[in-house]
Amino acid sequence: MTHERDLERLLDTWLADGPLVVADRVIDDMAGRIAHQRQRPAWRLQPWRFPTMSTPIKLVLVGAALVAAVLGTSVLIGGGGQGLGTIPAPSPRPTVTPPATPALTSSAAPSPGPSALTEAARGPGTFVGAPFDGKPLTWTVTLPAGWSGAASWAVVGPPTPLPEPVIVLIAETWSIPADSCDAAGTVPATTPDEFLSALAKRRDWKPTSPVATTLAGFPAKRVTFELPTDVTVCGGSSDNYIVFAEALDGTGFYAQGSSNRWTVWVLDVAGRAPVYVARDSFPGTPAAQLSAADTIVESIVITP
Amino acid sequence: MDRELLAAAQRGDEAAFVDLIRARSNRLFATAQRILRDIDRAEDALQDALVIAWRDLRGLRDPDRFDAWLTKLVVHVCIAQATRERRRTANLRVLPIDGPAAPDELLTIADRDLLERGFRRLTPDQRAILVLHHFLGYAPSEIADTLGIPVGTARSRLFHAHRAMRAALDADARVALPGGRSA
Numbered sequence: 001m002t003h004e005r006d007l008e009r010l011l012d013t014w015l016a017d018g019p020l021v022v023a024d025r026v027i028d029d030m031a032g033r034i035a036h037q038r039q040r041p042a043w044r045l046q047p048w049r050f051p052t053m054s055t056p057i058k059l060v061l062v063g064a065a066l067v068a069a070v071l072g073t074s075v076l077i078g079g080g081g082q083g084l085g086t087i088p089a090p091s092p093r094p095t096v097t098p099p100a101t102p103a104l105t106s107s108a109a110p111s112p113g114p115s116a117l118t119e120a121a122r123g124p125g126t127f128v129g130a131p132f133d134g135k136p137l138t139w140t141v142t143l144p145a146g147w148s149g150a151a152s153w154a155v156v157g158p159p160t161p162l163p164e165p166v167i168v169l170i171a172e173t174w175s176i177p178a179d180s181c182d183a184a185g186t187v188p189a190t191t192p193d194e195f196l197s198a199l200a201k202r203r204d205w206k207p208t209s210p211v212a213t214t215l216a217g218f219p220a221k222r223v224t225f226e227l228p229t230d231v232t233v234c235g236g237s238s239d240n241y242i243v244f245a246e247a248l249d250g251t252g253f254y255a256q257g258s259s260n261r262w263t264v265w266v267l268d269v270a271g272r273a274p275v276y277v278a279r280d281s282f283p284g285t286p287a288a289q290l291s292a293a294d295t296i297v298e299s300i301v302i303t304p
Numbered sequence: 305m306d307r308e309l310l311a312a313a314q315r316g317d318e319a320a321f322v323d324l325i326r327a328r329s330n331r332l333f334a335t336a337q338r339i340l341r342d343i344d345r346a347e348d349a350l351q352d353a354l355v356i357a358w359r360d361l362r363g364l365r366d367p368d369r370f371d372a373w374l375t376k377l378v379v380h381v382c383i384a385q386a387t388r389e390r391r392r393t394a395n396l397r398v399l400p401i402d403g404p405a406a407p408d409e410l411l412t413i414a415d416r417d418l419l420e421r422g423f424r425r426l427t428p429d430q431r432a433i434l435v436l437h438h439f440l441g442y443a444p445s446e447i448a449d450t451l452g453i454p455v456g457t458a459r460s461r462l463f464h465a466h467r468a469m470r471a472a473l474d475a476d477a478r479v480a481l482p483g484g485r486s487a
Binding site for chain 2: 021
């Protein structure tokens with residue numbers, strides 16, 4: 001038949017046949033689903049930059065941001081904070097009734113009680129968020145000046161000249177895809193070891209060996225890895241390069257840019273699937289901002 | 305008007321988003337159905353793509369790209385779903401044809417059957433390219449934009465998709481005729 005007719009004309013005609021109208025219930029159901037779906041903040045795709053500012057203004061702003069980060073770090077550490085992995089109270093608290101006002105790990109909290117962690121949250125201050133829809137778990141986090149909330153599950157550092165500012169976030173139902181360009185079917189890890197095993201297979205990310213530690217009073221394993229210099233291999237955009245698979249449909253948390261570095265704390269919160277605290281950075285991230293981010297991680301209180 | 309709706313949707317207005325989608329849903333659904341060749345799976349893919357669109361809407365920087373962005377999401381979800389389905393059904397016979405068998409003066413039932421079976425033999429990427437080109441009328445540059453590939457690659461893939469379709473049709477025609485003669 002293809003020798004007698006033009007294939008392109010056949011395809012035009014054949015594909016024009018078929019249903020053209022979608023059932024109303026499909027859109028109605030979609031409307032119901034988005035009512036339970038958070039919108040991701042724009043910063044994931046729209047990093048702060050200074051496209052229209054002169055170099056001196058950029059330098060002043062970057063300097064101010066760094067000073068703010070250093071000051072914020074000093075305030076937080078001033079209370080006698082300890083390094084990550086040496087936080088006391090190692091026993092998990094799965095059955096402890098949450099206090100009306102979650103306890104803070106820093107004595108320098110500027111407000112009497114935490115405010116809600118939303119995109120409007122601005123440091124310095126202590127904020128509490130319910131990061132997982134429909135679940136009672138909350139996390140409390142103390143931010144220095146210059147840091148802000150990005151969602152109930154993420155905070156973000158001050159602007160830098162880098163591709164993206166530093167992020168600290170909390171997550172669940174993660175796994176590491178075998179193929180970052182096709183994460184569909186990646187099953188969320190049910191134990192920390194499952195997650196770490198999947199990560200260990202990503203030799204292209206050069207993951208470090210897991211280090212046993214504690215975070216927010218829960219046993220944890222900390223691991224660090226770095227994405228390749230080219231994360232646009234999946235269709236020309238880093239937005240397609242999945243780092244942490246979140247759902248079986250292949251969606252997840254994608255690369256924030258080239259050579260994106262991640263430190264992940266995989267928490268064993270008794271009685272539930274792993275909880276992840278993650279901090280990203282880039283090779284050129286200022287040390288002061290990394291230090292501020294680590295202090296923020298150290299400030300986290302998780303109430304299951 | 306759409307810009308106002310889009311801005312509202314980006315601020316979290318669910319009703320505005322639904323209004324935006326209702327105006328576009330038929331075209332998006334028809335695209336999904338043609339790639340997946342199944343109404344139920346097309347509905348599922350469309351819903352999944354629209355939920356992703358809602359989730360990532362704030363990241364859309366250029367309002368003029370909204371339609372192209374939506375189409376891209378739908379096509380990518382369809383390709384992912386078809387890829388999974390292809391793995392599961394690789395050794396199974398093709399499914400019955402969906403949709404009304406509307407009479408077409410240009411195509412006989414035998415033609416339609418051959419086209420359907422030939423199309424189902426293509427890879428999900430090849431199906432998507434043919435639908436973008438022949439159903440939506442996309443030029444290679446638009447296909448490249450939708451699939452996130454260079455224009456030259458889009459042209460090459462379109463060529464190979466046509467060649468694969470022709471090979472699939474010829475193979476089916478040979479099977480259909482006694483004696484192994486080509487149609």
